[in-house]
Amino acid sequence: MGAAEHQFDHNSSHPGPWAERAPRTVTTLMVGKLICAGAGEQLCRVRNISATGMMLESPFPLRESDSIVVELRGGPVLEGKIMWVSAGRAGVQFSAPIDVEEVLATAKGSSPAARLRRAVPRAPRFQLATTARIVCNGISHAVVMENISQSGARIRLPNQPDLDRVMTLVIPGLSPRSCTVRWIENDVAGVAFIEMLPYAELAAWLNEMQAPR
Known part of the structure; x- marks a missing residue:
């Protein structure tokens, strides 16, 4: 059946x-x-x-x-x-x-x-710390991505760079994502992807990242 x-x-x-x-x-x-x-x-x-x-x-x-x-x-x-x-x-x-x-x-x-x-329901977020890069103002900065969803991510910025209006978040294993800053608090920022991360791409990445080693 x-x-x-x-x-x-x-x-x-x-x-x-x-x-x-x-x-x-x-x-x-x-x-x-x-x-x-x-x-x-x-x-x-x-x-x-x-x-x-x-x-x-x-x-x-x-x-x-x-x-x-x-x-x-x-x-x-x-x-x-x-x-x-x-x-x-x-x-x-x-x-x-x-x-x-x-x-x-x-x-x-x-x-x-x-x-x-008047709020749009937030997409489920996945707690998965990994290294990434944020490219803004033509400069690449190392960051730690603390969580991710189809619509955005939370990143930690050790060097607290000046953030541009539109940036690129580069996460190993995923396609680079153009994003904007939604909020900043101390050295942590929430970014929203301009185009939603495809379901199949995120699902495969999560499965790979959390597979037993």
Whole structure:
């Protein structure tokens, strides 16, 4: 049976604590941060979701029965257990039922709190310290990148150079990213990428950087 066919069918060989399948499964495409034992922090996509489970995909090889946590854009955190894996996809049963509409609204920035703040939900950030370079005003400076997302990064600037309006962040293993400064505090700065880092590129890089050595 293919991944798309059995989705969250907990009534087959993996009966869960809920006797009936969730009445409404929402097809979606949300990017999240996957946390799993032995995996570090990986990128994933949630393909569909219901009150009791979700189907996700990730280039990281997942295993049945593993407990996982997925953090979505805007902050919703989903916890559960992998019930099946197939061709880069996995079916997850939540530890407790969720409010699907609330989760989707928060991740898409349409919840009342998000509308009040007029804020765009922040993409999941991955804590992964590595050396990088920032090129500004024609000069290259060594920096430490403390975290990264598809939309930006946090960098530490040991020499506190004067930053240009548009710079280039050069991270080994990724294509150079044109970026702008969002904030600076002491020797730390937040930069936003002018063009979002492609999902496949970031996912492969995270998988390589956190692979067992």
